Amino acid sequence: MELTDIYVFIDKVEKEFIFDFIKNWLIGFKTTDEVFEYPQFFGDTELETNDYFEMLSFVLAEPNRNYNFYFENGNNLQNPKGMIFIQNNNMYLGIGVVPSYENHFINKLSEQYKQELIICNGVLPYK
Numbered sequence: 544m545e546l547t548d549i550y551v552f553i554d555k556v557e558k559e560f561i562f563d564f565i566k567n568w569l570i571g572f573k574t575t576d577e578v579f580e581y582p583q584f585f586g587d588t589e590l591e592t593n594d595y596f597e598m599l600s601f602v603l604a605e606p607n608r609n610y611n612f613y614f615e616n617g618n619n620l621q622n623p624k625g626m627i628f629i630q631n632n633n634m635y636l637g638i639g640v641v642p643s644y645e646n647h648f649i650n651k652l653s654e655q656y657k658q659e660l661i662i663c664n665g666v667l668p669y670k
Contacts, residue, residue, distance in 0.1 A: 546623070555632060573615060609630050612627040614626070622640040
């Protein structure tokens with residue numbers, strides 16, 4: 544299924560924004576990973592858990608901890624994917640939407656977060 548990714552970019556890591564995003568945009572979503580390792584892609588493992596909130600808390604406890612979380616909701620036909628990327632002390636809070644609902648979700652996210660959004664089909668252009 545082709546999706547358009549819409550991200551809110553925040554230039555500092557703030558727990559309140561993440562938890563607000565989860566509460567408002569990821570209700571009913573499940574993580575796509577069963578096991579979480581930090582660091583995520585290379586290096587000696589500092590933490591391994593099957594608890595998403597434990598890994599999120601660990602990542603948020605210290606600056607410079609990068610992590611990508613992916614979510615899905617097969618019952619949500621308009622926006623079945625969600626993402627939280629914490630990279631270089633920045634946050635990208637995103638949803639993957641069906642292209643025919645793209646404008647609807649752009650308007651809703653813009654209204655809620657009052658800032659420019661990043662819209663892409665494919666690789667996120669990290670700042």
